[in-house]
Amino acid sequence: MKLGTAIAEIMRREGIEILCGYPVNHLIEHAAKAEIRPVMVRQERVGIHMADAISRVTSGRSIGAFCMQHGPGAENAMGGVAQCFGESVPVLVLPMGYQRRLAHIEPNFNSSEAMKPFAKSSEPIILATEVANIFRRAFTKLKNGRGGPVIVEIPSDMWNEEVPEPLDYTPVLRTRYGADPVHVKEAAGLLVNAKRPVIYAGQGVHYAQAWPQLKRLAERLAIPVTTSLGGKSSFPETHPLSLGSGGLAVPRAVPKFLSEADVIFGIGCSFTETNFGVAMPKGKAIIHSTLDPNHLNKDVEAKIGLVGDAALVLDALLEEIGKTVTTDRDASAVAAEIAASHKEWLAKWMPKLTSNDAPLSPYRVLWDLQHTVDIENTIITHDAGSPRDQLSPFWKAVEPLTYLGWGKTTQLGYGLGLAMGAKLARPDKLCINVWGDAAIGFTGMDFETAVRERIPIMSILPQQLLDGDRTEGDAGLDRKVSLDRHFRRLRRDGARFRRLWRAGDQAGGHRARDQAGHPEDAGRRPGAARVHHQQGDRGVAAGHVSGRT
Numbered sequence: 020m021k022l023g024t025a026i027a028e029i030m031r032r033e034g035i036e037i038l039c040g041y042p043v044n045h046l047i048e049h050a051a052k053a054e055i056r057p058v059m060v061r062q063e064r065v066g067i068h069m070a071d072a073i074s075r076v077t078s079g080r081s082i083g084a085f086c087m088q089h090g091p092g093a094e095n096a097m098g099g100v101a102q103c104f105g106e107s108v109p110v111l112v113l114p115m116g117y118q119r120r121l122a123h124i125e126p127n128f129n130s131s132e133a134m135k136p137f138a139k140s141s142e143p144i145i146l147a148t149e150v151a152n153i154f155r156r157a158f159t160k161l162k163n164g165r166g167g168p169v170i171v172e173i174p175s176d177m178w179n180e181e182v183p184e185p186l187d188y189t190p191v192l193r194t195r196y197g198a199d200p201v202h203v204k205e206a207a208g209l210l211v212n213a214k215r216p217v218i219y220a221g222q223g224v225h226y227a228q229a230w231p232q233l234k235r236l237a238e239r240l241a242i243p244v245t246t247s248l249g250g251k252s253s254f255p256e257t258h259p260l261s262l263g264s265g266g267l268a269v270p271r272a273v274p275k276f277l278s279e280a281d282v283i284f285g286i287g288c289s290f291t292e293t294n295f296g297v298a299m300p301k302g303k304a305i306i307h308s309t310l311d312p313n314h315l316n317k318d319v320e321a322k323i324g325l326v327g328d329a330a331l332v333l334d335a336l337l338e339e340i341g342k343t344v345t346t347d348r349d350a351s352a353v354a355a356e357i358a359a360s361h362k363e364w365l366a367k368w369m370p371k372l373t374s375n376d377a378p379l380s381p382y383r384v385l386w387d388l389q390h391t392v393d394i395e396n397t398i399i400t401h402d403a404g405s406p407r408d409q410l411s412p413f414w415k416a417v418e419p420l421t422y423l424g425w426g427k428t429t430q431l432g433y434g435l436g437l438a439m440g441a442k443l444a445r446p447d448k449l450c451i452n453v454w455g456d457a458a459i460g461f462t463g464m465d466f467e468t469a470v471r472e473r474i475p476i477m478s479i480l481p482q483q484l485l486d487g488d489r490t491e492g493d494a495g496l497d498r499k500v501s502l503d504r505h506f507r508r509l510r511r512d513g514a515r516f517r518r519l520w521r522a523g524d525q526a527g528g529h530r531a532r533d534q535a536g537h538p539e540d541a542g543r544r545p546g547a548a549r550v551h552h553q554q555g556d557r558g559v560a561a562g563h564v565s566g567r568t
């Protein structure tokens with residue numbers, strides 16, 4: 020059989036039902052013949068974001084896959100691969116490569132080399148007869164351990180090479196590993212005797228599908244639970260022990276309980292230090308359970324390390340704890356404290372969440388949305404910027420994997436692909452992305468994909484207030500930020516850059532630049548650039564100049 024047929028057959032045997040892609044990559048035709056649904060996008064980054072969501076909403080049980088052409092297609096896909104790497108999402112990426120005789124000659128883009136620094140593994144096919152071994156390695160990486168993008172590059176001169184029949188490929192194993200029992204015992208003792216413990220759950224709970232065990236542990240010891248953005252929806256946020264969750268913006272109960280905690284138990288999390296995650300207070304006894312030993316002592320100092328699959332770790336902990344604590348502890352006092360904190364915090368936000376101001380505040384839009392949709396059958400995601408902070412603290416996820424939280428790296432325009440990928444994998448759910456005018460400026464053309472490929476999603480673009488009069492406090496943090504701070508900064512810095520440019524012009528005399536001057540500044544003196552105020556303009560791409568998001 021031909022190499023292309025063999026790859027498609029291996030993917031089919033591994034349970035891949037959808038291949039996102041952008042032509043030309045002949046795997047698309049081979050996959051379609053193998054009854055794998057091809058889904059074509061408008062640009063490569065969005066296709067990888069879709070594959071990413073397929074893996075996320077299935078806890079990696081269906082692996083998202085994406086293919087693209089060599090050269091520009093592969094070059095343009097880099098962002099999507101980097102996003103999967105930042106978020107540890109298992110995605111199979113299949114770039115076509117230059118012919119083998121050209122693959123290592125400058126300036127040809129060599130995906131398996133270029134993507135290596137931000138891939139879990141990366142390998143080109145050189146011999147067709149090796150295809151089964153190559154994919155055995157690739158799928159083992161995809162189905163085991165912490166996730167990440169796995170690259171297999173297919174040189175464009177190899178499609179018709181022969182692979183011996185019958186194809187020798189059996190779907191690879193999926194295995195788990197658990198923590199050292201000595202440390203499980205220590206961790207159980209620390210948790211049982213803690214005065215004010217808090218559980219911090221990450222996306223490892225989703226991949227391990229350890230939701231029932233997490234709930235059982237919280238209830239057994241009456242421990243309040245918060246989650247990272249990636250871990251959001253791993254614990255029902257309507258539960259009396261839920262502190263809620265968020266990234267940059269969080270319910271007040273989150274920093275309150277974390278700062279008062281004596282023991283913090285991080286389960287299925289990396290504790291990565293990021294602007295978009297909850298900062299861990301110093302001086303706490305931290306029990307860190309993670310799939311990846313490289314995460315131990317990376318950003319926080321751990322007292323106890325429990326390396327392993329979140330479900331196995333929680334099973335072991337529950338068994339150990341069950342030896343001394345045989346019934347659920349009374350949670351009423353701590354639950355009352357949590358409820359009081361939520362009540363006070365929400366009272367402060369209610370005027371904004373229910374405001375009748377015109378145009379409607381995004382807070383009001385999202386509040387009404389939450390009370391309109393069937394929340395248990397909705398998968399929602401946000402984009403970078405205010406949409407994330409307006410959504411994550413207030414949206415109460417109840418069912419696992421109904422919230423796609425992300426943000427270790429925050430590529431604008433990610434949410435659209437996530438919503439479409441989620442819909443492909445979970446057609447029974449209402450899939451929503453919430454984004455701003457800058458985000459839609461990056462990937463908005465892929466709405467056409469949703470129409471052409473029949474992927475009905477809901478996309479919320481709150482009207483952006485560009486006059487700068489309104490300020491909003493980040494939830495729980497009371498910091499004042501303007502609602503459209505990025506766009507205002509872009510205009511302000513843009514005017515400053517142009518002033519510098521013209522000043523250089525006067526000093527150095529590069530006259531050609533005069534002709535290319537910005538129309539907004541026509542006829543004005545240097546230093547006199549004025550900024551237009553456009554209220555409610557949705558169509559202008561915003562940007563962020565000074566680096567913080």
Ligand SMILES: Cc1ncc(C[n+]2csc(CCOP(=O)(O)OP(=O)(O)O)c2C)c(N)n1
Binds near residue numbers: 431455504505
């Ligand atoms: C590809 C990319 N470039 C730059 C950024 C930095 N950044 C983060 S949020 C943001 C602006 C977001 O604006 P918008 O989508 O309009 O949402 P808003 O915050 O205005 O509601 C920018 C530029 C980014 N996250 N991704």
Ligand SMILES: [Mg+2]
Binds near residue numbers: 505
């Ligand atoms: Mg905006």
